[in-house]
Amino acid sequence: MTDLPRRDGAAEPLSRRSFSRRNFGRLTVLGLAAGAGSVALGSSAVAAGANGREHYDRARRLAGEDPVLLALVNALTPGFPFPRPPAPAPLKIFDNLAMLSVGWVSAMAVLTDDGIVLIDALTSPAEAESVLVPGLREVGADPGTIRYIVVTHGHEDHFGGAQYLADRYGARVLMSPADWDLVGRTSPAHAPTRDLEIADGQRLTVGGTTIRLHHTPGHTPGTVSPIIPLRAGRERHTAMLWGGTNPPTTVTELRTYLASIHSFRARMRQANVDVELSNHPNDHGLQRLEELRSRPDGANPFVLGRTRAQRYMAVMDSMLRGRLADAEGGDDGGDAAGDSRSYGASVQGCC
Structure with a gap:
């Protein structure tokens, strides 16, 4: 596991410069309405095939009344409609992390002592220009200091603005080799030029911050x-962001997904992860964003604690076991292809 080089090939230097929190002024709440992307907590959401029902039921028992875990159960339920909530204003959710969102998809900006690491880049150059750039300024960060753009996966809603930012600010774009290949095969609009490849377990160090990929x-x-290591005053936390939630439909791909859950869950445990983040509104994340905006001095709702973060992955494991059982039994809970279409909404290859 090695650190990535700077543009000129030298090691990234440590700088004393830091980003300060901007006064957000009068805090308001979006008021995410029921039915506009929120989770119906008491509903019988799991319309499962008989093969997977035992696993889906176990996931709901694990989730209990936890709104974050129930949102995940619903998001992974066959046929669940993809939420389209309104876009929230940008917000620092930790001292060194900001969320920049258009509602249905979000990017995270890690603010370090020597520049910004952007996790995903929204859907297009237009959103990079109209959402990411002004959003960074709104939270007191300089978009001209974007060093790297980490693309979690090769779908356009995650890399669409990357090339614009690379051209404008000289940022380097990172993606796994397999998904650089995916982008090359599918030739989607706004595809970034192939740049840096992410090795499994790669350390990306900028300033005094090291992100594990x-x-x-x-x-x-x-x-x-x-x-991602995070700061909140004197507190230190560690966040995870699961890179792509929408499950595949084939047995082989579902087994691969399950293996990834197991390996990443172990890495979370080793890193003492206590914060959960998502690049889509499948985890009660936008509701938590507004809770934090309205009560900035209260407990941070993104801090789940280590036990709850592990339970999040246990819920995901059970839901994927249900999807796999349905696929192996030839029962897709209705329509396996339809599952992908409904969760992906009208966006081809998203989420």
Whole structure:
């Protein structure tokens, strides 16, 4: 596991410069309405095939009344409609992490002492220009200091703005080799020029911050999930971001996805992960964003704690076992192809 080089080939230097929190002024709440991307907590959401029902039921028992875990259960349920909530204003959710979102897909900006590491880049150059650039300024960060763009997987809603930022600011774009290949085969719009490849377990160090990048294939052949150190005043936390949630439909790909859950869960345990993040609204994340915006001095709702973070992965494991049981038994819980279409909404190859 090695650190990535700087553009000029030298090691990334440590700088004393830091980003300060901007005064957000009067805090408001988006008010995510029921039915506009929120989770119906009391509903009988799992419309499962008989083969997978035991696993789906176990996932719901594990989730209990936890809104974050119930949101994950619903997101992984066959036929669940992809949420399309309104876009929230950008917000620092930790001292060194900001969320920049268009509602249905989000990017995370890791703010270090020597520049920004952007996790994903939204859907297009237009969103990079109109959402990411002004959003970074709004949270008190300089978009001109973007060093790297880590693309979690090779779908356009995650890399669409990457080339724009690379051209404008000289940022380097990182993706796993398998998903660079995927992008090369599919030739989607706004595809970035092939740049840096992410090795499994790669350390990306900028300033005094080291992000670990782990291969978690399943959603795509080369999905990457980061583990990110965070600060909140004197507190220190460690976050994970699962790189691609929407399950595949073939037995082989589902087994790969399950293996990735197991390996990443072990890495989370080793890193003492206590914060969960997502690049889509499948984890009650936008609701938590507004909770934090309205009560900035309260407990940070993104901090789940280590036990709850592990339970999040246990819920995911059970839901994927259910999907696999349905696929192996020839019962797709209705329509395996339809599952992918409904969760992906109208966006081809997303999520």
